[in-house]
Amino acid sequence: MAASAENDPLLLLRQSIAAGSSITPIASPESGAEVPLSKATHLQFSQPSRIAIPIDSQTRFVSSGSPVDLRSIYFAWLNREVAIPDYNASATKLNEELAGAAAVHKFAFVERLDLITWLEGASEESEYIKPLAGDKDAAGAGSGAAAATTAASKPTAATARSGRGTLDPRLAVVYNGERRMGDHNTVLRGTKPTDFSGIRKLAAPFMAKKASHPAAAIISSNPSLALNQKPSRRPDPIILLSPSASSLLRMSNIKSFLESGRYVPPDNSSTATMLHIQRTMRDIDPARPLRFILVEGPEQFKPEYWNRVVAVFTTGQTWQFKSYKWSQPQDLFRHALGVYVGWRGDPAPENVRAWGHGVLQTQVEKWRDPSQPGAETGRWRDREVMEAIWKAIEANMRSKGWKRDSGPTKESGEGEDDSERKRRNGVLRVD
Template sequence: MSDPLVVLRTALAGNHKVEIVSGPSGEVVDFATGQGLRALLPDGEVFLPFEQATRFESETVEGGVLDVKTAWFAWVHKNAGITDYISAAEEQGIGHLRFLERTDLISWLDGSSAESEFIKGDAVAASGAAISEAAGATQATAVPAPSGRVEKRPMSEDMKAIYEKEKQLANHNTVLHGSKKINFSGVSAQSHREIIHPFKSSSKRPAAEARTAGATQAALQPGKNQDPIILLSPSPSSMINMANVKEFLENGVFDPVLRQAGSPNLLRISRKSPVLGNLRFIVVDSTEKFKPEYWNRVVAVFATGQAWQFNSYKWSDPNTLFHHVLGFALVYKGDQMPQQLKEWNVKVETLDRVHRFRDRELVERIWDRLEANMIARGWPVKR
């Protein structure tokens, strides 16, 4: 089972654990810092380096052959739309597959398809043997047929002559049928998920989007509502996103989840400050609906080291931005810090990968620094 695609198919189809690790004997890490995959199979662990080539051929990736990293990225984003998947791949700097290629790969890896037109060599044949071997470890051995069964009689010479002269009748339908059976279940599932389901729910979506847009616009309107604003990065690699920021800033617990497609585009976070009293912050990851006066209410920006985050900001230059607004960034303890964060005026906080009880202390440091900055900018102090 040396072929990396066979290892992945055996693990995924058999519901065995696959981890991103820092090396053959390394610890579990995230995708950005990982060096390969570790598949925990019944007969032992198998390490697959990210740069290892597979037998999957694609015209859209460098060299024309898929590597383990690109294959795993496609699998992880199997439920994402093709546009979101391509954008995420380009942001990570790795190749992406076309729609049919990705559908073919995912269907083959999860075991719903027995063949792949893009996998060359003996990987397909080897996968069948590997999966059968893995299944044999948990399934009972088939009982042989009784030895007393009637053996099939050999065909007579007369019957052979008749069959040799037999002609198959065909019409315009049967001649179009190929001799090779192809399983389109993967394409069918993908089409239902990305085409049929969105079409059926499209009639409900405009009203929901209108309500969401109206709520966002109303929350950002100046006047009586002067809630301070916190901006997040929309990058998929951002550790703090719309899916986990509320739990992090309100309860002091970091949940390492990626940004999800169904995440809200606006959140309200409550904070009981001993200095500023009861506050309510508005958190967004987009400035699309911003008016010029909203920037006076922006009190903090969470950055990832990617300058494109600020392209739509009032101050698109990071040095100018963090001269006006307080900047924060989060990195895992022991990870290399992006060089850009060292050059910008950003407070970098380190998160422990395992010990979640330290999150509360880190969050309080963020709040202390943020509230001190707000007081310096003229926010009223609690009397």
């Protein structure tokens, strides 16, 4: 048993690693010169005594029922610090250099970890290493290796500390009481490798359930997550136009009037059903213009859109409001600003006058053929009317709670009396 232990490749490799002695690949036992691993025929150890072992020798490490050769064991130790993909790539390159004369065994992750842990001395047993011939169990191999390692390594350290060639008796007492500490592999996995692949199967249902949850459900289950969410986008305010053919402002000319402040007659050939215009409301957001949506009817409205309606252009005809949320004009103009645009000098319809301060009454100069003399006289007042309309719309939006980064917080007109609506709309009549 002693002879087999002295010449066992695994024990020699472990003892040399523990003692920090040289391990040299050589081309022949007589030369002693180091050569690349692909050219080596022997592995020379200097501890505990100089000896050369054939590099193709089979070891007691068994993988998939077959013993692993010494070259593969030593190659795995040399590449103990590299990741698995790099280790496999290096093994492939070495096999190419061997050109079929031999092949380096590629260890699985658990086998490689177990081998390195045992060679470092962090573990005294391994399920992949068979016991030495004549031993009763695998612990004998580990105990023999531990004893040999201690005898080889401790005197060397003590000699360095004492400065003498023999072990200081006082240090020998200290060394005998030392406890050998393991590395992170031993602490985390113990003396035997543990397979955690079963945890993936247990976690799979929970991960699938989490991925299927909508963001709103996750936030509602954990309100603290909402603190990190981005604020919701400010909605676009809506302006409703009158679909009546007698209306002075239709889809064909409302954009030029509200943007440039110049009135032109409507073009009945227009087929547009929705327009977008931008306007900077300085008392709401002076940095970014608001985008307004202009439509003639609420056919495509969702219920929440009504809270975004900031103005309703009307000709005084009540049939316009039949499909509205508030079909009665008195209710409608408590929630949204009414806007009537007529010809200068013509009286407003009786209905508009009866609706009172909920409707802004404005007048523009009558249209004349541009080719006639004096056609442009008074057109400068168009801008004045346009600015008055925007001023009233902005006041209405502020009263509904429009802010720089958010939409309305309440429906306009709730809890307001007639005098409050007067102050909100300012001067309601622009002649």
